[in-house]
Amino acid sequence: MRKTVTSTELLNSNFPRLFPSSSASSSFSFFHPHHLPIRFLPPNPNLPSPVHPEAQELFLSSLKTLSRTTITLREIESLHCAATKSGFAVRGQVGIGLLNLYAKPGSLDVGRKLFDEIYERDALPWTILISGFSRNGKHETGIQLFAGMIAEDTLPNRFTLASVLKCCANLRDLGKGREIHGWILRNGISPDAVLDNSILEFYVKCGAFGYAKRFFGTLTSSDAISWNIMIGAYLEIGDVDSSMELFGNSLYRDVSSWNTIINGLMQNGFDSVSLQLLYRMVEIGPQFNHFTYSMAVTLAGTLALLALGRQIHGRVLRLGYEHDGYVRNSLISMYTKCGKMEASSFVFSRSLHSFDGSVAKSIDWSSMIAGFVQNGRGEEALHLFFRMLQEGVSVDQYTLTSIASACSSAGILEQGKQVHACVEKLGYGIDVFLASAITDMYAKCGSLTDARKNFESMDRKNVVLWTSIIGSYASHGHGREAIQLFDRMLNENIMPNEISFVAVLSACSHGGLVKEGYKYFRAMQENHNVAPGIEHFTCMVDLLGRAGLLDEARNFIYENSISHHTVMWRALLSACRVHQNVKMAVWASEQLVQLDPDDVGSYVLLSNIYASQRKFAEASKLRKLMQDRGMTKEPGWSWIQLRNKVHAFVAGDRSHPEAEGIYSYLERLFGRLKGLGYSSRNDLVLHDVEEEQRESMLSFHSEKLAIAYGIISTPSGTPLRVMKNLRVCADCHEAIKYISQDTSREIVLRDAHRFHHFKQGECSCGDYW
DNA sequence: GTAGGGTTAG
Numbered sequence: 001m002r003k004t005v006t007s008t009e010l011l012n013s014n015f016p017r018l019f020p021s022s023s024a025s026s027s028f029s030f031f032h033p034h035h036l037p038i039r040f041l042p043p044n045p046n047l048p049s050p051v052h053p054e055a056q057e058l059f060l061s062s063l064k065t066l067s068r069t070t071i072t073l074r075e076i077e078s079l080h081c082a083a084t085k086s087g088f089a090v091r092g093q094v095g096i097g098l099l100n101l102y103a104k105p106g107s108l109d110v111g112r113k114l115f116d117e118i119y120e121r122d123a124l125p126w127t128i129l130i131s132g133f134s135r136n137g138k139h140e141t142g143i144q145l146f147a148g149m150i151a152e153d154t155l156p157n158r159f160t161l162a163s164v165l166k167c168c169a170n171l172r173d174l175g176k177g178r179e180i181h182g183w184i185l186r187n188g189i190s191p192d193a194v195l196d197n198s199i200l201e202f203y204v205k206c207g208a209f210g211y212a213k214r215f216f217g218t219l220t221s222s223d224a225i226s227w228n229i230m231i232g233a234y235l236e237i238g239d240v241d242s243s244m245e246l247f248g249n250s251l252y253r254d255v256s257s258w259n260t261i262i263n264g265l266m267q268n269g270f271d272s273v274s275l276q277l278l279y280r281m282v283e284i285g286p287q288f289n290h291f292t293y294s295m296a297v298t299l300a301g302t303l304a305l306l307a308l309g310r311q312i313h314g315r316v317l318r319l320g321y322e323h324d325g326y327v328r329n330s331l332i333s334m335y336t337k338c339g340k341m342e343a344s345s346f347v348f349s350r351s352l353h354s355f356d357g358s359v360a361k362s363i364d365w366s367s368m369i370a371g372f373v374q375n376g377r378g379e380e381a382l383h384l385f386f387r388m389l390q391e392g393v394s395v396d397q398y399t400l401t402s403i404a405s406a407c408s409s410a411g412i413l414e415q416g417k418q419v420h421a422c423v424e425k426l427g428y429g430i431d432v433f434l435a436s437a438i439t440d441m442y443a444k445c446g447s448l449t450d451a452r453k454n455f456e457s458m459d460r461k462n463v464v465l466w467t468s469i470i471g472s473y474a475s476h477g478h479g480r481e482a483i484q485l486f487d488r489m490l491n492e493n494i495m496p497n498e499i500s501f502v503a504v505l506s507a508c509s510h511g512g513l514v515k516e517g518y519k520y521f522r523a524m525q526e527n528h529n530v531a532p533g534i535e536h537f538t539c540m541v542d543l544l545g546r547a548g549l550l551d552e553a554r555n556f557i558y559e560n561s562i563s564h565h566t567v568m569w570r571a572l573l574s575a576c577r578v579h580q581n582v583k584m585a586v587w588a589s590e591q592l593v594q595l596d597p598d599d600v601g602s603y604v605l606l607s608n609i610y611a612s613q614r615k616f617a618e619a620s621k622l623r624k625l626m627q628d629r630g631m632t633k634e635p636g637w638s639w640i641q642l643r644n645k646v647h648a649f650v651a652g653d654r655s656h657p658e659a660e661g662i663y664s665y666l667e668r669l670f671g672r673l674k675g676l677g678y679s680s681r682n683d684l685v686l687h688d689v690e691e692e693q694r695e696s697m698l699s700f701h702s703e704k705l706a707i708a709y710g711i712i713s714t715p716s717g718t719p720l721r722v723m724k725n726l727r728v729c730a731d732c733h734e735a736i737k738y739i740s741q742d743t744s745r746e747i748v749l750r751d752a753h754r755f756h757h758f759k760q761g762e763c764s765c766g767d768y769w
Numbered sequence: 770g771t772a773g774g775g776t777t778a779g
């Protein structure tokens with residue numbers, strides 16, 4: 001199916017109007033010298049003649065050799081210095097040799113100064129500089145330089161054209177690129193694979209797909225790269241079928257072709273097809289190279305195929321590919337995605353102590369840190385981050401995003417603020433990922449106002465950022481505001497995803513907004529094509545139950561055939577506690593124990609319920625059963641951050657250095673609270689609370705200890721922020737209301753479910769949580 | 770020309 005379009009047809013079709021001329025400058029309408037944004041020094045003919053011609057030749061050839069090695073800026077500068085001292089023509093060939101060295105990351109600006117001095121300015125020095133800037137992502141500068149070159153009437157060569165087309169491609173500047181293509185055709189630059197491919201890529205990147213296809217058809221010198229560009233182009237627009245067809249018909253099916261199609265399939269979410277193709281490659285395809293290995297490892301990670309990942313790792317080690325930065329980093333991520341943090345640490349630490357030059361880069365640190373965060377090991381993430389800072393590894397947005405998320409879950413506002421400050425100090429602004437993480441951090445650390453401020457400061461908001469702020473308002477119990485934000489998001493044509501609906505539904509449930517909840521639950525399916533998942537059903541059960549519609553909630557569970565999910569019964573049980581419906585509570589917790597006989601929580605709940613009904617025999621039977629089976633429950637603990645230090649407590653904890661003071665303060669405090677009308681609420685234990693629920697320890701629950709410590713360690717009137725890993729128990733909730741009244745303190749408590757703002761004897765949750 | 774790290778709920 002070869003296309004029959006000729007290059008002349010292509011040229012005449014609808015290129016911009018050009019000025020036919022032999023002179024380079026006048027044929028580019030957009031590169032007019034008057035519009036030049038930068039000035040170039042005129043060539044300088046006053047060059048000193050070389051002192052030792054042979055020495056200069058020798059120096060030149062060593063520069064060429066050095067250009068193939070890695071060389072630091074300081075080394076280049078000392079060479080430069082030596083050349084000047086020896087009287088070599090740094091404005092001529094030697095200058096070009098040095099320029100070639102300077103055209104590396106970080107030294108381009110120095111290179112450009114040198115360039116201004118060079119008097120023999122044919123296409124070569126221009127090309128070195130243009131391709132240098134384009135390689136380093138400074139595409140605008142590349143184009144400006146090209147304009148300067150044309151203005152000086154220097155004729156570009158194929159390399160120059162390929163480089164500047166790359167700049168146009170990356171800037172998606174269709175106009176300029178087509179003008180250059182036109183010039184190439186008109187000036188009869190003979191076809192060459194490198195140039196042709198850069199033209200092809202330019203059209204693909206600019207989205208001019210029709211052009212790309214037609215141009216591909218005209219190619220006489222196409223190679224594997226041309227085919228790959230086209231295959232990649234189809235994959236880019238999601239046309240998997242065409243890309244597969246092209247791959248099947250490809251004349252050149254080398255490693256890179258396989259890599260292109262396999263990677264493209266992965267990018268389009270066709271992970272299993274991609275894996276099949278990888279197996280096919282093993283059978284009939286060429287040998288894997290480092291690209292293939294890196295992708296294979298990544299694929300094993302996304303599919304969480306640990307066994308496969310390990311197998312590939314073994315092969316990687318045998319073949320020595322673990323020194324490749326990409327392969328190593330893919331390995332780190334693969335293991336973190338499979339939850340094998342020890343294995344990732346192993347790969348990571350080997351690169352830390354490596355002697356072969358493949359040292360861990362900041363991307364490896366980032367992957368490790370992200371892995372810890374994603375596996376719920378925030379503390380280790382923070383430790384690694386501090387070590388990263390100590391060792392002077394550069395920190396970027398990726399790292400900070402993970403760290404912000406670690407601060408969120410740890411609820412450590414001080415460090416979170418430092419991350420925010422760090423972002424501002426680094427000066428590269430906040431992208432939408434980081435903004436979402438920071439918004440969430442402020443909200444989860446108790447500061448909704450800062451979360452909102454950060455949210456509003458972003459010009460471009462995506463679903464995730466919106467969902468973060470909606471979820472923040474929901475968890476702080478501001479249902480109405482959350483709904484308003486959700487509607488504002490819809491007005492701004494942002495498509496909500498399944499998580500956005502979890503956020504808005506939970507907002508409805510925390511705010512008791514039944515009608516609205518139903519509205520969004522329906523809209524989700526009817527208008528937004530989001531099928532309800534377990535989380536959405538849970539929110540609905542929660543919403544109905546909390547509003548006191550217990551029967552409706554139970555019916556909802558059966559109508560939607562979700563009665564086999566323990567979370568539903570847990571939600572219903574929580575509602576039973578709020579509305580003190582013991583009968584349904586017993587029934588619901590029996591369902592729970594039946595569904596999951598190994599779940600400790602269900603036993604604790606049921607035994608608590610029996611106890612509350614004074615059925616102590618049943619209660620203790622259950623407790624004994626738990627003991628016999630060796631079932632233990634996650635201990636409840638609370639923490640408070642004061643002066644940059646986190647103080648953590650478990651129930652009855654006496655390990656804190658100031659335990660003495662804390663306990664004697666609590667004794668006195670409870671004396672006063674009773675005077676205000678507080679009495680222990682042992683009747684309200686129908687909740688999924690932890691071991692510390694035991695009556696004798698009620699007054700020394702972890703949250704009470706943390707709050708007491710907060711009170712005695714801060715000046716009166718200071719608001720307190722306390723975090724807890726489980727849900728707050730009914731007695732503590734009641735007690736903290738009185739504490740806020742007695743001490744005139746604002747107390748913000750984050751539990752496993754939501755925020756409670758206690759103020760003057762009231763809680764923002766209105767006792768529904 | 771083809772490869773690696775980040776955010777929201779539960």
